[in-house]
Amino acid sequence: MRAFLxxxxxxxxxxxxxxxxxxxxxxxxxRAIGDGSEGGLQRELATLRNRQxxxxxxxxxxxxxxxxxxxxxHLDRAIEELAQVSGDRSGAERNISQAFRLLIALxxxxxxxxxxxxxxICGKLSAVPLLDPPNDEILEIGxxxxxxxxxxxxxxxxxxxxxxxxxxxxxxxxxxxPGTTEGADPTGxxxxxxxxxxxxxxxxxxxxxxxxxxxxxxxxxxxxxxxDRSYGVIIVDGDHSASGVAADLEWAEQIVAPGGIVVxxxxxxxxxxxxxxxxxxxxxxxxxLTFLGQVANSGYLRASA
Numbered sequence: 046m047r048a049f050l051x052x053x054x055x056x057x058x059x060x061x062x063x064x065x066x067x068x069x070x071x072x073x074x075x076r077a078i079g080d081g082s083e084g085g086l087q088r089e090l091a092t093l094r095n096r097q098x099x100x101x102x103x104x105x106x107x108x109x110x111x112x113x114x115x116x117x118x119h120l121d122r123a124i125e126e127l128a129q130v131s132g133d134r135s136g137a138e139r140n141i142s143q144a145f146r147l148l149i150a151l152x153x154x155x156x157x158x159x160x161x162x163x164x165x166i167c168g169k170l171s172a173v174p175l176l177d178p179p180n181d182e183i184l185e186i187g188x189x190x191x192x193x194x195x196x197x198x199x200x201x202x203x204x205x206x207x208x209x210x211x212x213x214x215x216x217x218x219x220x221x222x223p224g225t226t227e228g229a230d231p232t233g234x235x236x237x238x239x240x241x242x243x244x245x246x247x248x249x250x251x252x253x254x255x256x257x258x259x260x261x262x263x264x265x266x267x268x269x270x271x272x273d274r275s276y277g278v279i280i281v282d283g284d285h286s287a288s289g290v291a292a293d294l295e296w297a298e299q300i301v302a303p304g305g306i307v308v309x310x311x312x313x314x315x316x317x318x319x320x321x322x323x324x325x326x327x328x329x330x331x332x333x334l335t336f337l338g339q340v341a342n343s344g345y346l347r348a349s350a
Contacts, residue, residue, distance in 0.1 A: 103149060109158040110231035113149060123164040123341045130338035130345055131175040140171035143203065147196050154247055156240040157190030157232045160282075161310070168341035169280070169308055170196050174204035176337070176345065178277035179304035181207045186262045186293055187283035187310075188214045190234070191241030194255065195248045197280075202251065210255040211271050212241065213262050213283070263292050275302035282310035287319035287326075294327045298334065303350040307334060312344030 104113040115123075120141070127137035144167040152158055159166050170193075181201065185194045194210050201208040216238050234240055238257060245252035260267035262283050279301050281293045290309070297307050309324060311317045324344065328336065334346040 103153065106231075108232055109152060111162060113145075113152070113163045115145075115163045119164050119341075123168050126338065126340040127168060127171055127175070130172060130340055133175055136175050137171065140175060140200070141167050144168075144170035144196070144200060147199060151192050151196055151244070151247060155190065155192050155195070155244045157192060157230065157234040157236070157244070159192045159196065160189045161193075162342070164341040165310070165343060166193065166196075169193070169310070169343050170200045172340055172343070172345060173197060173278055173306060173308065174201050174206065176306050176347070178306045179302050180275070180277035181209055182274050182276045182302070183208055183210045183278040183280070184271065184276045184300070185210065185212045185280045185282065186214075187280075188212045188241060189236060191244040191255075191257070193280075193282075195244045195252050198245075198248045198251045198255075202248075208251055210245075210251070211276075212255060212257045213260065213267060213271060214241075214257075215261055216241065216259045262296065263289070268296060272296075272300050274300075275305070276300055277302050277305045278308070279305065280308045280310065282308075285311060285317040285320055287322040290320050290323035291327060294323060294334075298332065298348075301333070301348040303348060305348045307346040307348065309344035309346070311342055312339055314342045 106112045124134075124137050124141050127141065128134040131137060145163070147170065148159060148163065148166055183194075183197065183201075185197075188194055191212060194212055198208045198210055214236075216236055230236065238259060241257055245255050245257075256271070258267055258271050262268070279297045281290065281297065283289060283293060294307070294309075301307055309320060311320055312324065313321055328334070333348045333350075335349065337345040337347055339345070
């Protein structure tokens with residue numbers, strides 16, 4: 046009997062029966078997927094989608110223009126780059142994780158957003174305390190809504206520091222960059238002093254005490270007002286043109302403390318070639334600055350005495 050069932054004649058004879066069984070199985074699967082009952086796969090998938098969407102609202106680009114969910118490869122690369130620049134692998138992973146949670150929290154509570162990609166922001170927030178600046182005076186050239194400065198205050202406080210922040214920004218109602226046409230911000234919030242102060246207030250006394258100087262960093266009057274101290278940290282994130290970055294680096298040379306950290310935002314970013322151009326020209330001079338490395342499109346330099 047077994048031999049008969051394996052013959053070609055038997056297989057041909059039994060094929061209609063096998064096809065009928067396959068059709069019945071397929072109908073059962075379709076019925077299960079399309080079943081409106083509680084156990085239907087389609088309903089379960091819809092339930093999962095409905096549950097997922099509120100979580101996506103915490104991290105997607107709605108209302109800020111860019112998603113905050115990094116790909117694993119970008120996350121791993123940022124940690125590796127930070128470990129190389131700082132020499133502290135465990136600190137790099139810890140700080141990146143803390144910075145990511147802080148970014149999500151501040152953008153959820155704050156007014157406006159933090160400019161930049163997720164790993165770029167987390168890299169800067171993580172690197173500055175790990176590089177152990179010589180004092181806690183921080184100058185941020187270009188702030189948008191002040192939220193990055195607020196986040197940096199919190200990260201420095203987590204490292205046991207006593208940050209004192211000074212901000213220079215035109216606060217012109219929208220984000221300004223030479224050579225680009227900027228429309229309304231994706232958050233719908235105008236860039237102005239009140240927004241900056243609201244965000245700084247989120248991080249307590251150090252945020253409330255921050256100095257905010259409205260104006261351009263190239264303006265001699267603005268420079269005179271904030272060049273009253275040596276800064277342990279200078280964030281260069283203003284005019285991204287080659288001439289603008291060159292001017293800010295030249296100024297940074299004069300006011301950065303010995304051992305201080307200068308951060309070049311968007312370093313190596315293809316959209317802003319002027320930053321690397323200005324950096325290369327500056328480093329060819331008799332500069333106090335030594336290049337430490339790059340983390341997620343930000344360059345890090347340390348000043349000598």
